Amino acid sequence: MRLLLDSTFPEATKEHPRKNVSMERFVAGDVADRQLLEYAAANAFDAVVFMGRDALVAKDLRHGVAETGIAVVATTAREPTLAQDQLVRNLGRLERRAKPGRIYVLLSDSMVEE
Numbered sequence: 001m002r003l004l005l006d007s008t009f010p011e012a013t014k015e016h017p018r019k020n021v022s023m024e025r026f027v028a029g030d031v032a033d034r035q036l037l038e039y040a041a042a043n044a045f046d047a048v049v050f051m052g053r054d055a056l057v058a059k060d061l062r063h064g065v066a067e068t069g070i071a072v073v074a075t076t077a078r079e080p081t082l083a084q085d086q087l088v089r090n091l092g093r094l095e096r097r098a099k100p101g102r103i104y105v106l107l108s109d110s111m112v113e114e
Contacts, residue, residue, distance in 0.1 A: 001095050003073075004045040005087075006036060006055075013084045018091045023049075037064040037072065047071035047098060049087060052078040056103060056114065069100040076107055 005013055005025045014023040024045075026036060033055045040048045053074045055061055065072050073094065075083040086106045093111045098104060103114045 001047070001098070002045045003094070004036070004040045004043075004048045006033075006048070006050050008051040008080065008083075009049070009087075010080045010084055013087065016084075016088045016091070018095070021091050021095050032060075033058060034060045034064045037061065037068055037070055040070050041068035045070065046100070047073050047094070049073045049075070051075055051080065051083040053105060056105075062103070065101055065103060071098045071100055071102050071104065073098070073104045073106060073111075076105060 001021045003021065003023045005023055007026050009025055011025060014025050037048055048070060053076060056074050075086045077083040077086050086108060089109055090106045090111050097111065105112050105114055
């Protein structure tokens with residue numbers, strides 16, 4: 001599973017390897033959330049991970065999920081270190097349960113589909 005992290009995640013987040021999961025942080029500049037999703041689709045990522053749930057309210061992003069088939073994941077934490085911890089604790093769940101074209105929210109030790 002390849003995860004594309006939005007640029008707000010700490011650089012060190014991608015250094016938490018897990019077998020069969022790779023993470024890359026988007027650093028090519030400031031782009032709209034929908035553009036990040038399109039970038040992920042064009043570059044063979046399985047999911048885009050956003051810090052905080054703000055991105056999930058945009059209808060444009062939800063349409064993009066349906067069009068691209070890329071999964072979207074959002075942390076509930078908005079503070080970088082806490083968001084990183086939520087993601088790392090849930091990597092196994094993401095790997096086992098995430099499906100293309102779906103939206104997920106990460107909690108401290110669980111993951112829910114939205």
